[in-house]
Amino acid sequence: SAVISQKPSRDICQRGTSLTIQCQVDSQVTMMFWYRQQPGQSLTLIATANQGSEATYESGFVIDKFPISRPNLTFSTLTVSNMSPEDSSIYLCSVSPETSREQYFGPGTRLTVT
Amino acid sequence: SQKIEQNSEALNIQEGKTATLTCNYTNYSPAYLQWYRQDPGRGPVFLLLIRENEKEKRKERLKVTFDTTLKQSLFHITASQPADSATYLCALPRSSASKIIFGSGTRLSIRP
Numbered sequence: 001s002a003v004i005s006q007k008p009s010r011d012i013c014q015r016g017t018s019l020t021i022q023c024q025v026d027s028q029v030t031m032m033f034w035y036r037q038q039p040g041q042s043l044t045l046i047a048t049a050n051q052g053s054e055a056t057y058e059s060g061f062v063i064d065k066f067p068i069s070r071p072n073l074t075f076s077t078l079t080v081s082n083m084s085p086e087d088s089s090i091y092l093c094s095v096s097p098e099t100s101r102e103q104y105f106g107p108g109t110r111l112t113v114t
Numbered sequence: 115s116q117k118i119e120q121n122s123e124a125l126n127i128q129e130g131k132t133a134t135l136t137c138n139y140t141n142y143s144p145a146y147l148q149w150y151r152q153d154p155g156r157g158p159v160f161l162l163l164i165r166e167n168e169k170e171k172r173k174e175r176l177k178v179t180f181d182t183t184l185k186q187s188l189f190h191i192t193a194s195q196p197a198d199s200a201t202y203l204c205a206l207p208r209s210s211a212s213k214i215i216f217g218s219g220t221r222l223s224i225r226p
Contacts, residue, residue, distance in 0.1 A: 004157075031212050042203065042218040043158070092157050096212055102148060103214065105157030 002027050002095050004106035012112045013083055020079045021109045023093035028073035030098055034066070037090040037108070046091075049076040083113045116142045118217040120204060126223045127194050135189040135220045137204035144206040147180055147187050148214065152201045158216075161202075162189075194224045 003026040013019050023032065032049040046066055047057040055068040069077045080087050090110050094103040119138045127133045137147070146165045150158035164171045164180045164187065171178045177190040191198050201219040208215055 033213070043216045045213060045215075048213065094157070101146060101163055101207070101214075102160035103158075104160065108155070108157050110155075 002029065002097065002104040004093060004095060004104060006091075006093060006106040006109050008109060009107065010110040010112075012114060015084055015113060017083055018079055018081045019083065019111060020077050021091050021093075021111075023076045023078070023106055025074045025095050029095040030073070031096045032070065032076045033094045033096070033103065034068065034076070034078045035092045035094065035105075037092060039089075043092065046078070049078075049093075080111065083111075085113045087111065088113045116140070116206070116208070116215060118204060118206060118215060120202075120217040121220045122218060124221040124223060126225060129194060129196060129224050129226050131194055133191040133194045133198070133222055133224070135202050135222065137187040137189070137217055139185050139206060142185065142206060143182070146207065147178075148205040149176075149178055149187075149189050150203045150205060150216075152203060152219065158203055191222075196224045196226055199223050 005024045007022045034046040035043040036046055037043050045058050046061045047055045049055050049068050049070040051070045051073050065081055067079045090108045092105050092108045094105045096103045117140045146163055148163045149161045151161055152158040162178050164178045166182055175192045179188045201221045203219040204217045205214040
């Protein structure tokens with residue numbers, strides 16, 4: 001298994017600003033994922049953060065709005081840019097060890113945009 | 115397109131009874147299926163993975179079945195306890211095996 005921490009755990013931000021969320025893993029992993037979970041909804045994959053290459057974004061998500069960094073095998077950041085109230089959500093990072101199929105999730109960052 | 119359906123209504127079960135949750139999928143032939151538990155304010159926690167050639171898998175009080183003909187998985191919690199109250203999500207792999215799609219989840223409440 002992997003232990004994942006996220007910062008911040010929650011934040012309240014003003015419309016038009018940006019927030020960077022950090023994800024730290026206690027072991028080296030190749031695949032890291034960023035999800036969004038809107039209130040009462042399930043998880044939607046935003047992008048896959050690849051070390052040494054650009055992130056791969058899912059349909060409906062673009063790099064300008066959600067830039068991702070992956071400087072090494074234990075760390076990634078997701079920035080939510082030019083925020084609007086529709087971006088209010090929980091943002092989760094997860095990792096998938098190469099030897100298994102399950103994913104391990106961080107505790108999430110609860111973002112409220114006013 | 116690939117679709118996963120879970121009971122959107124909450125399931126309320128008396129303590130000690132068996133809780134059964136359903137996951138149906140369409141337009142899909144997954145090699146495996148996973149179940150996760152999510153508590154309020156926390157990330158999902160992996161519980162079980164069952165492969166397409168396995169009919170049933172058990173882990174302590176949990177049992178998962180996988181019927182590839184019906185395109186359905188059943189998740190059972192026997193001798194349920196209030197501590198089992200949570201939202202349970204099923205997940206299937208996408209075309210890229212490292213990515214998974216989550217169902218909408220079923221909220222389970224176990225009353226004492």
